[in-house]
Amino acid sequence: MTTAVVPVAADAAGRESAPGRRRPRPRLAPHRRREALFFYLFISPWAIGFLVFLLGPMIFSFYLSFTDWDSFTAPVWVGLDNYITLLTDDPIFLKVMGNTAFYSLISVPLGMVVSLFIANLLNKKVRFRKLFRTLVYLPHLIPIVAVALIFQMVFAPEAGPLNQALALIGIEGPNWLMDARWVKPALILMSLWQAGGGTILLLAGMNGIPKELYEAAEIDGASGFRQFWSVTFPQLTPVIFFNLIMGIIGSFQVFAQVFILTGGGPDNASQMAVPMLFDEAFRFYHMGYGSAIAWILFVVIMIFTAIAFATSGRWVFYESEVRS
Amino acid sequence: MSLTSSPFPRRGLLAGMGAAGAALGLAACGSGSESGATPKSDESHKDFVMTVWGGEADKAAYQARIDLAKEKFPDYTITLQLIPSENYEQKVQTMISSKTGPDIMQVAENVNVYASKKQLVPIDDYLSQGGLDLESTFGPVGANYAWDGATYGVPDRSGAMVLYYNKDLFDEAGVDYPSADWDWDAFLDAAKKLTDPAKGQFGFGGVGWWPQWFSLVAQNGGNVLDPESGAPGVNSPEAVEALQFAYDLYFTHKVAPTSVDYSNMGPDMGADGAFQQGLVAMNATGFWGVGGNAAIEGLNWDIAPFFHGAQQAVSAFGSALVIPTAAKNPQGSFEIIQFLTSAEGQAPIADKGQDVPANLELQESDTFLDPEWLEADVDLQAFPDSADMIFTPKFIPEWNEMQKAIEDAMASFWLGESDAQATADDLQGRLERVIKPTK
Numbered sequence: 057m058t059t060a061v062v063p064v065a066a067d068a069a070g071r072e073s074a075p076g077r078r079r080p081r082p083r084l085a086p087h088r089r090r091e092a093l094f095f096y097l098f099i100s101p102w103a104i105g106f107l108v109f110l111l112g113p114m115i116f117s118f119y120l121s122f123t124d125w126d127s128f129t130a131p132v133w134v135g136l137d138n139y140i141t142l143l144t145d146d147p148i149f150l151k152v153m154g155n156t157a158f159y160s161l162i163s164v165p166l167g168m169v170v171s172l173f174i175a176n177l178l179n180k181k182v183r184f185r186k187l188f189r190t191l192v193y194l195p196h197l198i199p200i201v202a203v204a205l206i207f208q209m210v211f212a213p214e215a216g217p218l219n220q221a222l223a224l225i226g227i228e229g230p231n232w233l234m235d236a237r238w239v240k241p242a243l244i245l246m247s248l249w250q251a252g253g254g255t256i257l258l259l260a261g262m263n264g265i266p267k268e269l270y271e272a273a274e275i276d277g278a279s280g281f282r283q284f285w286s287v288t289f290p291q292l293t294p295v296i297f298f299n300l301i302m303g304i305i306g307s308f309q310v311f312a313q314v315f316i317l318t319g320g321g322p323d324n325a326s327q328m329a330v331p332m333l334f335d336e337a338f339r340f341y342h343m344g345y346g347s348a349i350a351w352i353l354f355v356v357i358m359i360f361t362a363i364a365f366a367t368s369g370r371w372v373f374y375e376s377e378v379r380s
Numbered sequence: 381m382s383l384t385s386s387p388f389p390r391r392g393l394l395a396g397m398g399a400a401g402a403a404l405g406l407a408a409c410g411s412g413s414e415s416g417a418t419p420k421s422d423e424s425h426k427d428f429v430m431t432v433w434g435g436e437a438d439k440a441a442y443q444a445r446i447d448l449a450k451e452k453f454p455d456y457t458i459t460l461q462l463i464p465s466e467n468y469e470q471k472v473q474t475m476i477s478s479k480t481g482p483d484i485m486q487v488a489e490n491v492n493v494y495a496s497k498k499q500l501v502p503i504d505d506y507l508s509q510g511g512l513d514l515e516s517t518f519g520p521v522g523a524n525y526a527w528d529g530a531t532y533g534v535p536d537r538s539g540a541m542v543l544y545y546n547k548d549l550f551d552e553a554g555v556d557y558p559s560a561d562w563d564w565d566a567f568l569d570a571a572k573k574l575t576d577p578a579k580g581q582f583g584f585g586g587v588g589w590w591p592q593w594f595s596l597v598a599q600n601g602g603n604v605l606d607p608e609s610g611a612p613g614v615n616s617p618e619a620v621e622a623l624q625f626a627y628d629l630y631f632t633h634k635v636a637p638t639s640v641d642y643s644n645m646g647p648d649m650g651a652d653g654a655f656q657q658g659l660v661a662m663n664a665t666g667f668w669g670v671g672g673n674a675a676i677e678g679l680n681w682d683i684a685p686f687f688h689g690a691q692q693a694v695s696a697f698g699s700a701l702v703i704p705t706a707a708k709n710p711q712g713s714f715e716i717i718q719f720l721t722s723a724e725g726q727a728p729i730a731d732k733g734q735d736v737p738a739n740l741e742l743q744e745s746d747t748f749l750d751p752e753w754l755e756a757d758v759d760l761q762a763f764p765d766s767a768d769m770i771f772t773p774k775f776i777p778e779w780n781e782m783q784k785a786i787e788d789a790m791a792s793f794w795l796g797e798s799d800a801q802a803t804a805d806d807l808q809g810r811l812e813r814v815i816k817p818t819k
Binding site: 205208234335 | 469470473476477493494497498499639640643644645646647648778780781784787788789791792795810813
């Protein structure tokens with residue numbers, strides 16, 4: 057988007073005859089009109105895409121969430137019934153939202169710690185560093201469907217490598233995917249395998265930290281850990297914050313893993329919001345009910361993201377920022 | 381990198397949009413349609429679209445049949461649209477809702493999702509005009525595709541579930557091959573002899589899938605769904621007794637692998653795969669096992685009709701052809717369907733080994749029983765022999781919700797963590813919540 061707009065704007069600013077002086081809306085000179093025309097022309101794919109594929113369906117789904125619609129016959133207005141049923145009378149919805157929150161609130165922080173740890177290791181001047189970086193990022197490139205099939209084997213109760221490894225140290229591993237208590241931890245474990253995506257961003261962030269900061273810290277006698285905690289970590293907080301926001305949004309929308317690996321089972325112990333929404337709307341033909349789930353999920357994600365933003369002032373530091 | 385604003389609202393919005401994105405497609409004109417009497421046919425409309433699900437083998441068989449139909453109706457152009465099975469329901473839902481529905485459509489257990497919402501053309505008038513008697517042409521499955529007193533579908537494919545057995549394992553254990561005479565005791569006796577924990581070998585593949593345990597319930601005189609109203613009755617004494625028999629297969633006699641056993645055998649492993657590897661000696665499944673097993677070198681196998689209980693009853697896997705209300709020329713659609721479901725029109729189903737043709741005349745003919753594509757000496761007669769035993773649960777509009785309720789409620793049952801009565805009571809409650817009986 058920006059690439060298309062910026063040159064036009066810069067060009068315009070350069071030829072502005074009287075910058076800074078406020079004028080009533082001037083009539084545009086012909087060349088300015090052409091530029092404006094080009095602006096709308098270039099922006100239109102995104103604007104139209106947003107209106108047609110995002111805003112339009114959003115408004116429509118908001119309307120649908122107040123209706124009972126089987127997608128074949130005309131929608132029937134039911135007011136707040138869908139929301140009331142979901143929040144007070146649905147046998148699984150609250151459990152599903154609980155599952156989703158559990159998954160998100162554990163997998164996101166855990167994933168961030170793991171990716172930060174790996175990034176810090178890979179930032180050291182070790183041999184085969186590039187190879188390790190590649191290996192760490194590789195799982196992130198594997199399609200989630202393939203990952204799910206691999207983990208179906210990994211989690212197998214007796215024949216699976218995970219439980220065989222646990223058996224070596226004398227632990228009898230659980231029946232990961234079929235035990236209501238272990239199926240969510242299993243999904244979280246699987247999400248950690250893909251922590252390499254966050255690692256790459258953190259590594260890029262680490263490369264951008266000025267060397268002088270470390271030199272100064274070393275002169276002051278800071279230990280390796282102290283350097284990490286007082287230099288690396290604060291400098292990385294913008295990237296960590298980005299990972300956090302993306303992690304919250306992504307994990308609340310978890311779909312494919314659940315859909316392929318467990319189908320939400322056993323007895324909805326691993327059912328999450330989006331797979332439930334999909335079932336309601338596209339398997340059970342309750343389009344209105346599904347839309348209501350979507351909007352509740354939207355609000356929940358908004359709230360968690362807002363909390364993250366609200367607290368970010370306390371722990372996210374930007375380089376240009378001066379703190380008293 | 382601008383971290384403060386841009387990524388978040390946009391992606392946040394996306395979150396809410398999961399359903400609605402697809403809903404927009406449906407939004408344009410998802411309105412009701414008038415129902416009741418046979419709609420008018422626009423006879424000048426001669427382009428027909430037919431939607432079916434499946435893979436390459438299905439495509440070949442359907443295309444061959446459509447080519448035959450084109451010879452029969454030179455004026456018509458018929459276009460086959462093959463949709464992968466897992467997307468079929470969503471795809472036709474979108475097509476119908478946006479009034480771009482097909483002229484001929486394949487349906488199965490989901491038929492009354494559409495019929496109950498007035499999306500299908502009732503074909504009773506066409507049937508009497510065309511002189512097509514479903515009961516005599518297709519047997520008991522002829523009555524499957526009806527809703528609220530009207531008929532909507534002509535059966536197209538219909539193969540009973542049959543019992544596949546591994547001859548080598550039977551010979552080793554010195555057990556007589558299965559036959560239609562087997563009752564529960566004879567079956568259990570054989571299954572016990574064919575189970576050998578030392579070799580990781582099980583007598584039977586199990587009954588955890590609905591066509592399997594629904595059959596047991598029906599054999600015992602019970603009904604998971606009332607044949608008339610569709611009301612659930614899964615905690616009746618007959619049904620509970622059948623579930624207890626199923627439970628004992630796994631946990632008392634240990635003749636069938638539990639889902640834990642299967643997951644230890646390999647990824648995505650089920651009874652069909654375990655049978656092919658010689659890990660289970662008997663397996664109850666559909667016609668597709670014939671092609672699957674024939675491809676396994678060294679597997680020495682045959683099929684027999686499923687055993688019986690107090691009564692004979694066995695599930696079948698089938699589908700029908702229906703006419704959506706959006707079809708412009710339903711009269712023409714019906715003519716094509718009538719031809720496609722005739723012995724001549726279904727012949728490629730048998731020739732190509734795709735499935736069991738629903739037409740009984742064809743099922744009994746050598747085209748089906750002694751096909752060229754099958755080298756193995758397999759007694760396909762088991763399929764026509766089972767045709768009279770077929771029972772079909774009522775195809776309720778809430779079929780998919782019922783499946784979900786069954787899967788949820790029975791997860792712990794199949795792991796041996798809850799007993800038959802408690803599971804049946806729990807499932808009954810869940811089914812009552814989602815199923816609205818018709819009367």
